[in-house]
Amino acid sequence: MPNGQRQHVIAGNWKMYKTIQDTEAYVKELTPLVADSDVSVFLSVPFTAIRSASEAAKGSNIHIGAQNMNDVTEGAFTGEIAGRMLVEAGANFVIIGHSERRHIFGESDAFINRKVRRSLDDGLIPILCIGETLEQRDSESTEAILKEQLSQSLADIQSDQTSKILIAYEPVWAIGTGKTATPEHAQEVHVFIRETIKELWGEDNADKTTIMYGGSVKPNNARHLMEQPDIDGLLVGGASLNVESFSHIVHYQNALTH
Numbered sequence: 001m002p003n004g005q006r007q008h009v010i011a012g013n014w015k016m017y018k019t020i021q022d023t024e025a026y027v028k029e030l031t032p033l034v035a036d037s038d039v040s041v042f043l044s045v046p047f048t049a050i051r052s053a054s055e056a057a058k059g060s061n062i063h064i065g066a067q068n069m070n071d072v073t074e075g076a077f078t079g080e081i082a083g084r085m086l087v088e089a090g091a092n093f094v095i096i097g098h099s100e101r102r103h104i105f106g107e108s109d110a111f112i113n114r115k116v117r118r119s120l121d122d123g124l125i126p127i128l129c130i131g132e133t134l135e136q137r138d139s140e141s142t143e144a145i146l147k148e149q150l151s152q153s154l155a156d157i158q159s160d161q162t163s164k165i166l167i168a169y170e171p172v173w174a175i176g177t178g179k180t181a182t183p184e185h186a187q188e189v190h191v192f193i194r195e196t197i198k199e200l201w202g203e204d205n206a207d208k209t210t211i212m213y214g215g216s217v218k219p220n221n222a223r224h225l226m227e228q229p230d231i232d233g234l235l236v237g238g239a240s241l242n243v244e245s246f247s248h249i250v251h252y253q254n255a256l257t258h
């Protein structure tokens with residue numbers, strides 16, 4: 001299936017930045033700038049800003065989501081948040097298994113798998129993040145790591161739920177470092193990811209799966225990345241904090257390349 005038939009998504013991940021006030025101003029400014037965009041625009045905001053972001057984005061083509069959730073619906077888990085709480089606040093999607101959650105907070109593939117399944121049951125679109133560290137890359141274990149992360153994080157997904165899951169390939173060495181995978185290298189890895197999804201879910205589902213790239217995406221490299229046939233979207237951290245640079249990435253077709 002050519003790239004054009006898959007959902008194209010440009011998602012911002014704000015991490016632990018922006019207050020409610022910042023969020024309202026950002027969404028108000030971004031809305032007209034992306035109104036004519038032919039990709040889906042996602043913004044993953046702090047929990048406290050979800051409600052105000054979704055209210056500010058009402059009637060626009062901007063989808064609001066969260067950056068994490070717990071794997072159960074309620075309980076004595078101080079500091080955690082349930083998917084149904086995110087939905088109530090106005091979230092449509094949730095990032096699961098971001099490398100900062102895996103490496104700083106020690107999240108395992110088994111936990112991430114339970115979260116993916118819970119998010120689907122709660123009616124959220126999960127963006128499952130996978131990616132190798134620099135050490136794993138240097139020891140040439142990228143493919144083995146990605147295969148393990150995919151097969152474990154996507155275990156026991158119902159066949160009617162596969163189309164709702166987005167995958168983000170985010171090499172850990174490229175996140176927040178200014179180092180981007182070359183578009184050609186990212187393409188090769190995306191082909192490997194699609195092959196692995198084919199083994200898990202079959203060819204038809206693999207062809208329809210949106211696979212995004214993340215890791216130091218900027219206005220000047222977005223276009224070349226998106227021109228790759230198996231890169232269907234971008235997950236943008238630092239460059240999504242500024243309205244102008246994020247809107248340039250959304251309009252990557254017009255952006256300057258290196």
Ligand code: PEP
Pocket residue numbers: 013015170174175176177178214215216217235236237238239
């Ligand atoms: C991210 O947070 O998912 C990310 C890719 O960050 P950055 O774009 O800053 O590398």
